[in-house]
Amino acid sequence: MKRIGVFTSGGDSPGMNACIRAVVRAAVYHGIEVYGIHRGYKGMVKGEIYKMDSHSVSNIIQKGGTILRSARSREFMTPEGRKLAYEQLQEHGIEGLIAIGGDGTFTGANIFFEEYGIPTVGAPGTIDNDLYGTDYTIGYDxxxxxxxxxxxxxxxxxxxxxxxxxxxxxxxxxxxxxxxxxxxxxxxxxxxxxxxxxxxxxxxxxxxxxxxxxxxxxxxxxxxxxxxxxxxxxxxxxxxxxxxxxxxxxxxxxxxGGSPTAADRMLASQMGVACVEGLLQGRKCEMAGIINKELVYTPFIDTITKDKLINPQYVRLVDILSV
Amino acid sequence: MKRIGVFTSGGDSPGMNACIRAVVRAAVYHGIEVYGIHRGYKGMVKGEIYKMDSHSVSNIIQKGGTILRSARSREFMTPEGRKLAYEQLQEHGIEGLIAIGGDGTFTGANIFFEEYGIPTVGAPGTIDNDLYGTDYTIGYDxxxxxxxxxxxxxxxxxxxxxxxxxxxxxxxxxxxxxxxxxxxxxxxxxxxxxxxxxxxxxxxxxxxxxxxxxxxxxxxxxxxxxxxxxxxxxxxxxxxxxxxxxxxxxxxxxxxGGSPTAADRMLASQMGVACVEGLLQGRKCEMAGIINKELVYTPFIDTITKDKLINPQYVRLVDILSV
Amino acid sequence: MKRIGVFTSGGDSPGMNACIRAVVRAAVYHGIEVYGIHRGYKGMVKGEIYKMDSHSVSNIIQKGGTILRSARSREFMTPEGRKLAYEQLQEHGIEGLIAIGGDGTFTGANIFFEEYGIPTVGAPGTIDNDLYGTDYTIGYDxxxxxxxxxxxxxxxxxxxxxxxxxxxxxxxxxxxxxxxxxxxxxxxxxxxxxxxxxxxxxxxxxxxxxxxxxxxxxxxxxxxxxxxxxxxxxxxxxxxxxxxxxxxxxxxxxxxGGSPTAADRMLASQMGVACVEGLLQGRKCEMAGIINKELVYTPFIDTITKDKLINPQYVRLVDILSV
Amino acid sequence: MKRIGVFTSGGDSPGMNACIRAVVRAAVYHGIEVYGIHRGYKGMVKGEIYKMDSHSVSNIIQKGGTILRSARSREFMTPEGRKLAYEQLQEHGIEGLIAIGGDGTFTGANIFFEEYGIPTVGAPGTIDNDLYGTDYTIGYDxxxxxxxxxxxxxxxxxxxxxxxxxxxxxxxxxxxxxxxxxxxxxxxxxxxxxxxxxxxxxxxxxxxxxxxxxxxxxxxxxxxxxxxxxxxxxxxxxxxxxxxxxxxxxxxxxxxGGSPTAADRMLASQMGVACVEGLLQGRKCEMAGIINKELVYTPFIDTITKDKLINPQYVRLVDILSV
The missing domain is CATH 3.40.50.460 (Phosphofructokinase domain)
Structure with missing residues (x-):
């Protein structure tokens, strides 16, 4: 794999920029090229695709939002839209994708892989922390x-x-x-x-x-x-x-919004590197995550269909502490 | 004057505690006694009045809200309520009042003075900055x-x-x-x-x-x-x-809410001292304020009836800056 | 066990107050009495011991520092000092202790248990996160x-x-x-x-x-x-x-200093409850901690003697990200 | 005047970016061209001069530091250096300058005007608030x-x-x-x-x-x-x-460092506009400032040579409040 694309999709969350930065720097570190796709699948369909280098991500680790922007795409939900997206990636020579987002994002990536064989590795980017396959999501803290x-x-x-x-x-x-x-x-x-x-x-x-x-x-x-x-x-x-x-x-x-906390910058940085290295290892349709301090990759299908249960002790804690 | 009372009234604003602290410390500094009246006029009517000293206001300068609490009082709006309030003050030997609040607070203090001759000096405590007689109010910044x-x-x-x-x-x-x-x-x-x-x-x-x-x-x-x-x-x-x-x-x-900014702590501290020193100078029914860096006292009636106009240049500034 | 004491010791860390609050509320919840010991072992020796209830810990969860204060005690390092401390606890009818601090604190508690049989359960309170037996310490985040x-x-x-x-x-x-x-x-x-x-x-x-x-x-x-x-x-x-x-x-x-983060308030609250419930379960000379999202108790001796290694991947991450 | 240059010089202060933004937007608003000079006088000598437009200053109002950077220049202190700087300005067609900085910056601008007749209007950019001619400097709050x-x-x-x-x-x-x-x-x-x-x-x-x-x-x-x-x-x-x-x-x-406060953003925005409008009015070697809520322009020479005294009441306030 010589050239990859990275995009953010769904609701934005603090730490997405830190993750983009880590993706770009890890790509440079491993000697592959990286392109930023603006506005998620919408920009992929339209070809809003730009080369990035180490300097493109200077001084963004502390910024809220996403420099790659995010949007919903109705077109990508149609076969015609995905065809256009595939053609855009072909034109730019992009062989693999890194998607920073949530379950909607990963659902799209799964379908796209089935149809066109473009592998995607995902990073969990959502404030809601409701994704199976990682203890915490980027932006939650x-x-x-x-x-x-x-x-x-x-x-x-x-x-x-x-x-x-x-x-x-x-x-x-x-x-x-x-x-x-x-x-x-x-x-x-x-x-x-x-x-x-x-x-x-x-x-x-x-x-x-x-x-x-x-x-x-x-x-x-x-x-x-x-x-x-x-x-x-x-x-x-x-x-x-x-x-x-x-x-x-x-x-x-x-x-x-807001500047990401230390924990979110750490998680986002680890996830960004893990996504690049996952793609290089040949992974596809998997989300990187941290469970019990270990890096794990979980199939997109599990992140979408499985529930992450909340610790029932926490509700009891509210009762005890408000005595 | 040997003994004064201090209270907060109306909506709370950040810096009220810094002002209470300054009132208490200035009273101690000038050798007079100071009592805290809880929940504004409501507590005055009910006799929620407690002695304070320098230690009572330790470590509160940075706290939002008001340790003396605030409340609305329907009783104080009636002659019977104000009579009860007066009796409570008499019982505690309180000869002058410091009111931290806004125009509603000062209206009450004006009536109270007319009826019972208890002098009040006020500090401008409201986030709205809409009080005539001071460039800024406590909590605004x-x-x-x-x-x-x-x-x-x-x-x-x-x-x-x-x-x-x-x-x-x-x-x-x-x-x-x-x-x-x-x-x-x-x-x-x-x-x-x-x-x-x-x-x-x-x-x-x-x-x-x-x-x-x-x-x-x-x-x-x-x-x-x-x-x-x-x-x-x-x-x-x-x-x-x-x-x-x-x-x-x-x-x-x-x-x-929130911890007051430096400007609010400065203003609140100056106002608290100015209220005590104003009372000692024999002022009554006046609000302390800072206009053009100078300490001024403005009759309550002016703070209630006069408008503080906003600089029209500011609206033009929004237009220029969003070019 | 009917009555316990709680103290903070060593360098203070943000979240100690949240932990004290949880200890007190959990004690009330479980129907046992709780006393606050001021200035750690120093106050234990001197008898600075005061009854606490649910109200004593109102509105402190967000505060930095420790309302129980902390100090070093040379006296407690001597047999005579520990005898005095024991007598003070006896006098107040305190049967178990909760210590919020680090390895120095736990070393003292171990010796004290050997000599006088007073059980202590500890909470990891230090900004340094260098304690074996927990993923994170209170104040680190x-x-x-x-x-x-x-x-x-x-x-x-x-x-x-x-x-x-x-x-x-x-x-x-x-x-x-x-x-x-x-x-x-x-x-x-x-x-x-x-x-x-x-x-x-x-x-x-x-x-x-x-x-x-x-x-x-x-x-x-x-x-x-x-x-x-x-x-x-x-x-x-x-x-x-x-x-x-x-x-x-x-x-x-x-x-x-500073107001504790969400993660530190969560950890401190869980640890406070776990300390009380640990004591009630008959634990002694153990520190509560969270490892891989599970509550664990680790013997003090292990927290003192064992090393918690830092993930070597992190240093590599600095290199990759500064490409 | 058809084309102006803007630069920051001396120690950076929060709000400099907000001021740069206001300069650029005010220039656009008044139909004149604006160039950013990087690294202060150093970049002026070297010709680090770039065209700016409304978009160049998007999303910088909340950022600390200065996007134009700052530096000390030994060359500009020499006649040869100033000659080079003048030639660079000539080459870019820059007829007037806006300097955001302190007394050192204004001293340089004064000499430069005497030698080459290029008018400069200044904005007070320093955290120290020690400039005569304005109640507050940008960054102080x-x-x-x-x-x-x-x-x-x-x-x-x-x-x-x-x-x-x-x-x-x-x-x-x-x-x-x-x-x-x-x-x-x-x-x-x-x-x-x-x-x-x-x-x-x-x-x-x-x-x-x-x-x-x-x-x-x-x-x-x-x-x-x-x-x-x-x-x-x-x-x-x-x-x-x-x-x-x-x-x-x-x-x-x-x-x-850090994101500027509301007061600093207000002041910086007002100063930026005032600098542009001052230049257009034909001012030279003057600093814009706010005194008692009014916009004033003060000759550079006064900002350099006159002292701004601190209110002696403030020291008394520390004494009273620590009673």
Whole structure:
């Protein structure tokens, strides 16, 4: 393999740039050429493909977002679109791909390999940490710290005013972001998709605390929780506890940005090198990951179909710590 | 004057603790006693009044929120409530008050003085910076930096995805928070109550930028803007520009919390000392402030009734800088 | 066991307060009493022992330092001192201890158990991450992020001026802090005690980079490196490369403070609960830790005598990434 | 005037990029061409001069350092060097200059104008805030907040261990950085060049505090103080108070970097526009500045020769607040 392409796809996450940098530098280190494909599959179809070298990735390790940009591509979902993408890669002499993204990204890469035989190795780039095949995904640690920093600020004002704050954090269908936010943010309650938390339970917990003369509370609501989003949960609770001063904050897209933490830069750097070396070893349709401090490669199909369970001890921890 | 009371009232703001600390230390320095009144006028009515000394305010200068807490008091709005408050102060031998808060707080203090002759000197404690009588209010600089930090993070993801972000910041009826967020955040448009910004203008500006192949935009919307809140503005704009990927973020209560910046600690410290020394000079119903680097005292009535105008040059600056 | 004591000892680290909080809350949760011992063994000898409850640890999870303080105790190193300590514990009815600290702390606890049969369970509290028996120690992640944040700032000025910065980070005899600082900070060279890095190698690497028209460099020096501290290394290098503008920064005690990161709050919270539950299970002279996501208890003697090796791949990573 | 050049010179400061951006955008706004001169006078002599447009300064407002880089130039100090610089400007058709820097930069610009008639308007870019002609310089607010953030972290560990920390901050011959660090950092003592602080005073203050059972202290030492640097001061004090556990931290170059604060971005943006508009108005050898919220232009000669005095009230404030 003499020439590879790298792209980011799906929602951006902090550390994607650190990973791009590692891909480029590892390629240079191993004496192969590397091209950046802009806007993911969209740019692959359109031929937004540019040569990169060591200098192209100077001073980006600390930057949020992705210099290669990301986009959704309807065209790539069609056979015609993938044909165009293949022709673009052929034209640039690209023999292998490195995809930084999540399960949607890897699904596309799997189909592309079946049709055209272009091997892809993936790096887990998503803030949600919901990918099977790695303990952590690139951007997760940063997103959690960003959310936690916001929660610390909100607690200042919650404490000063005897208020109940319902804070909604990201995480798609998982509670991976919500759990450390709740434990680290000193929250009284956490509501995640993996467990059922009834409105009654929330009301009882707040009422019990109130009766023990606790006057400010924080409830962390994962965006995918079955009980509804933070606004809905707050409205239902407020109906039962009208004397409480309830407020809602939806942290939103702030969680996707920011300079990556040390852990995310480390993970992204390792993953970038592992992707290049994986391709050189002849891997295809596999995602690099770290499990128990060891580098592992997991077939894309497993990262897409298998669930990564959350440690049930963590919910118990929230209960103990809010005693 | 031998004994004074200090309280915080209204919305909390970063630096209130630094101001409380300065009040207490200045009182000790000048040999008078100081009592902390918890939960503002509410606690004054109820007698939540505790002696403080130099040690009570150790290690709080860097903390958000207010250790004296804040609350709204319906009772203090009634003659009976104020009578109770007066009796509580009498009982504790408190001869003068220091109020850290905004115009609502000072209105109460004015009435209280007319009825019972208890002098109050105020410190401007609000993130909104909308108080006449001081260049800056305590908490304003921190709130702006907190908002700006969030905007920086959002821009990472806006740039990576070719999106238009409508970001709503606080500020009540003024654009004081919105303006530096727009200039410092590299926004294309700022919408503030002080000027009229039509939806047509927003649509035209975005369309013009788009046609010049600019693909990501940030619009800062002050919460008090006449065109509506960020969600409403975004919906109206999206109707005209359906091809744009528009997102809304409401920064919310995060802006009230956090460790105060250097400027807020400086201001809060100066104000706390100025309040104590003002009371000792026999001032009453006046707010301390800094105008053009000089300490000034302004009658409460002026801080309540007079407007502090925003520099019109700032809106022009947004236009120039987004060329 | 009905009553336990908790203390912090050795150098403080961010997350110690989160751990104290978890110890206290877990004790309350399990229906046992908990006493805080101030200033570690020093306060144990002197009887600085105070009852704690759930409220004692409110709003401390986000604070750096330790509310129980820390100190060195010469007295506890003597049999007489330990006798006094034992008498103090007897007097307060304390049957078991939880020690948050490092190997020095655990050495003391081992001797104390042999002499007086008081069981201690430990939590790994040190920024250095050099304790066998846990993947990470409490405070390590925060210290690394604090150092990295400083390095990011220094790189701004290094890049602007074509300078070589020698930055010294903490870590005692290990390179655990230095490695992620180098990888995450985009450093060209890392010097750690675990590997030999000759001055010649440093000089050659800088000269080679310079000849490829690279003009700013960052060298991370672990405080325990054999080649000397950052000032000494810089002086030796400067002798060989007099045309380079070399600067030294010693990050120092900043690395010990600050609000703990999410990872440190999670770890500290888990460790606090694990210490209490370990004591209740009858454990003695063991440190709680997390290895490969599992809770483990390791005999103090192993944490003291066994080495935790650094992953040799990491040094290779620095080389690849600085290509 | 149809074409201007912009450069940064002297020590870099956060906000220089925001200022460069404003210069470029204001030039575009006013329909004139703008060239970036790299490495200050050094690059002017060598002809490192490149055309810039609105896009050249995208996404730099939040970055520390200077994209135009900075350097010292011995050549420009000679008539021959300035001749070369003039020829380079002639060759590029540059009729006016905008210099972002400090008094050294402006001295050079003055001589250059006398010799060759090229007008320069300057923006105050230095963290030291020691320039006459403006209330604040670009980078000052960020440097103070960076230092304060470090001091907050150090206080965590000072409090936990009963230590005296001597912290050295930057500021050249002025105490502008030291003062808000001391007031905002809750320091007991501040040592600045503008006032004399004897070692005896330091010793007495610490001893008095110690006798009142205060056990941790922070002393802020401005780098230009007459009593010596922090290491020397600490050594002298330690000799008198050998029982105290004294530590020294020199904050160093961290203070020059980092993302600029809101205030610095506002100031830098205003200054950049003011420089362009000043040149267009026919100004020469003047520095733009903000005094009492008003834009003012001050002759370079005054910024170089006149002193900006520090408010003596501030030192009194440190005394009151450490009661």
């Amino acid at each position: 940063t997103a959690v710290n960003t959310a936690l920093d916001a929660i610390d600020k909100i607690r200042d004002t919650a404490d000063s005013h005897d208020r109940v704050f319902f804070i909604e954090v990201m995480g798609r269908d998982s509670g991976y972001i919500a759990i450390p936010c709740a434990i680290g943010g000193g929250a009284e309650i956490v509501m995640i998709p993996e467990t059922e938390t009834s409105i009654d339970y929330v009301v009882d917990t707040l009422r019990t605390g109130w009766n023990r003369s606790k006057t400010s509370f924080i409830v962390i609501v994962a965006e995918g929780d079955d009980a509804g989003n933070a606004t809905e949960v707050a409205a239902k609770v407020q109906q039962e506890l009208p004397h409480m001063d309830a407020r809602v904050t939806i942290l939103g897209h702030v969680q996707r | 921190t709130a702006v930096n907190t908002a700006l930090d969030a905007i920086d993070k959002i821009r990472d993801t806006a740039d990576s995805h070719d999106r238009v972000f409508f970001i709503e910041v606080m500020g009540r009826d003024s654009g004081y928070i919105a303006i530096p967020c727009a200039i410092g955040g590299g926004a294309e448009i700022v919408m503030i109550p002080e000027t009229e910004t039509s939806i047509d203008y927003v649509v035209d500006t975005l369309r013009t930028g788009w046609n010049r192949s600019k693909t990501s935009f940030i619009v800062i919307v002050a919460e008090g803007d006449d065109a509506g809140n960020a969600t409403e503005v975004a919906a109206k704009v999206q109707q005209e520009l359906p091809h744009m990927d528009a997102r809304v973020t409401i920064l919310g209560h995060v802006q009230r | 925060t210290a690394v992020n604090t150092a990295l944040d400083a390095i990011d700032k220094i790189r701004d000025t290094a890049d602007s001026h074509d300078r070589v910065f020698f930055i010294e980070v903490m870590g005692r005899d290990s390179g655990y802090i230095a490695i992620p600082c180098a990888i995450g900070g985009g450093a060209e060279i890392v010097m750690i005690p675990e590997t030999e890095t000759s001055i010649d190698y440093v000089v050659d690497t800088l000269r080679t980079g310079w000849n490829r028209s690279k003009t700013s460099f960052i060298v991370i020096v672990a405080e325990g490196d054999d080649a000397g501290n950052a000032t000494e290394v810089a002086a030796k290098v400067q002798q060989e490369l007099p045309h380079m503008d070399a600067r030294v920064t010693i990050l120092g005690h900043v690395q010990r | 960020t440097a103070v907040n960076t230092a304060l953030d470090a001091i907050d972290k150090i206080r965590d560990t000072a409090d936990s261990h009963d230590r005296v920390f001597f912290i050295e901050v930057m500021g050249r011959d002025s105490g502008y950085i030291a003062i808000p660090c001391a007031i905002g950092g809750g320091a007991e003592i501040v040592m600045i060049p503008e006032t004399e602080t004897s070692i005896d005073y330091v010793v007495d203050t610490l001893r008095t505090g110690w006798n009142r059972s205060k056990t941790s202290f922070i002393v802020i030492v401005a780098e230009g103080d007459d009593a010596g640097n922090a290491t020397e001061v600490a050594a002298k004090v330690q000799q008198e108070l050998p029982h105290m556990d004294a530590r020294v931290t020199i904050l160093g170059h961290v203070q020059r």
